[in-house]
Amino acid sequence: MARLEEQDFDEKRLARRQRRKQSQLIAYITLVVALLVIVVGVAAGIHFLRAALKKAPAESETVTEVTETPEEPQEIVIETPEESEPQEMSQDDLLNEVVETCISEMPLEDKVAGLFIVTPEQLTGVATAVKAGSGTQEALGNYAVGGIVYSAKNIKSEEQIKEMLQSTASMSKYPIFTAVFEEGASSSSVTSSIGIEGITQITDAESATNTAKTIGSALFQYGFNLDLAPNMGITEDSLYGTDVSAVRDITTSLVTGIQESGVSACAYAFPLKGDTSASMATSDATKDQLVVNEYEVFKGAIDNGGVNAIMVSNISLPQLTGDNTPASLSEKVIQEELRGTLGFGGIVITDSLSEGAVTEYYTPGEAAIAAVKSGADMLYLPQDFTQAYEGLLAEVKDGSISEERINESLRRIYRIKYSERIDQISN
Numbered sequence: 001m002a003r004l005e006e007q008d009f010d011e012k013r014l015a016r017r018q019r020r021k022q023s024q025l026i027a028y029i030t031l032v033v034a035l036l037v038i039v040v041g042v043a044a045g046i047h048f049l050r051a052a053l054k055k056a057p058a059e060s061e062t063v064t065e066v067t068e069t070p071e072e073p074q075e076i077v078i079e080t081p082e083e084s085e086p087q088e089m090s091q092d093d094l095l096n097e098v099v100e101t102c103i104s105e106m107p108l109e110d111k112v113a114g115l116f117i118v119t120p121e122q123l124t125g126v127a128t129a130v131k132a133g134s135g136t137q138e139a140l141g142n143y144a145v146g147g148i149v150y151s152a153k154n155i156k157s158e159e160q161i162k163e164m165l166q167s168t169a170s171m172s173k174y175p176i177f178t179a180v181f182e183e184g185a186s187s188s189s190v191t192s193s194i195g196i197e198g199i200t201q202i203t204d205a206e207s208a209t210n211t212a213k214t215i216g217s218a219l220f221q222y223g224f225n226l227d228l229a230p231n232m233g234i235t236e237d238s239l240y241g242t243d244v245s246a247v248r249d250i251t252t253s254l255v256t257g258i259q260e261s262g263v264s265a266c267a268y269a270f271p272l273k274g275d276t277s278a279s280m281a282t283s284d285a286t287k288d289q290l291v292v293n294e295y296e297v298f299k300g301a302i303d304n305g306g307v308n309a310i311m312v313s314n315i316s317l318p319q320l321t322g323d324n325t326p327a328s329l330s331e332k333v334i335q336e337e338l339r340g341t342l343g344f345g346g347i348v349i350t351d352s353l354s355e356g357a358v359t360e361y362y363t364p365g366e367a368a369i370a371a372v373k374s375g376a377d378m379l380y381l382p383q384d385f386t387q388a389y390e391g392l393l394a395e396v397k398d399g400s401i402s403e404e405r406i407n408e409s410l411r412r413i414y415r416i417k418y419s420e421r422i423d424q425i426s427n
Helices: 002-067 091-104 108-113 120-124 134-142 158-171 189-193 205-222 244-260 287-292 294-303 331-341 364-374 385-397 403-419 422-426
Strands: 116-118 147-150 177-180 264-270 309-312 347-350
Touching: 091 403, 091 422, 108 385, 108 403, 116 120, 116 385, 120 134, 120 147, 134 158, 147 158, 158 177, 158 205, 189 205, 205 244, 244 264, 244 294, 264 294, 287 294, 287 331, 294 309, 309 331, 331 347, 331 364, 347 403, 364 385, 364 403
Parallel strands: 116 147, 147 177, 264 309, 309 347
Antiparallel strands: none
């Protein structure tokens, strides 16, 4: 009986063990299946996600195609952006840009030198210059002067002066004025040396125009680009008499004819000329007197002739300025009267700074400084060019005269120098 009970116990224990093993096996199988389901699910999700991303553009296109049914065609309007037409620069804007570019690239030394007009002898140190050679090239490299004025002694023949002026222009770093006094009179530089054919006597505006075109064309052909003419005087010994209206009409026609030939005119001498070569010369003319006489003549050249430059004399006008300062060094004369009252915006050139009316009271440097401070743009024939140049340069370097003040004059100068070249630059 006891053995039967023990045997029955062992069978029950074995049955429990088998059930436990079955339970563990089922648990393992369930876990494995669950893991497989998770893995398959993740893989399927990735697969479907990739497929969806690839299919999206196609579905988008399909939708677009569905909306565009044949029964209701939709017109697709493709708007092209409006193209703004390129803004063409005006001649004046182009001229300003060229001038500003030129000035911005100039060293201060060249800017200051660019205000001077000297003789070829002052520049090179030779007794009489009739050819532009290595001496001229070296001098222009050291001093980039704004202009050189030639007299009868520099002019021997047409070919000689052509070659001299062409060589000088090619040697200059910047456009340079090649100047001369010439209005057809026997005392004029070209006329007294090699002559100009076709000049007739000036009696009125028409004859003045014809003569001016003849003179201007000849000067242009030789290579001159600045004529220190016409003489605007209305005195007894002046070229065109004392009648204000007649002198105004004649000188205005001279300015127009010269400049239409491609040569800039420089009317002289504002407001009137005096015997200033040896010492001071004064005039008792009041402003009221000047307005109805000399101002009227210069006003014609400015308003109707469009004169590019005006030379200011060395005469003293105490009734106008309140002292004996030479007109060329007077802010009252240059700024208030010539620029203000007469409205002149071109180049203001001093009369010769080597005249006694200036040298008796000013050193070369002082005269140059006073002229620039008074509003002059170009300094004509200083007594000693090197001293005048160095004195003015030092004044600018220490700030007594601003570089912008020098630039103001250079803008006026280079607007004239480049004005004839703009058509070539723009083409």
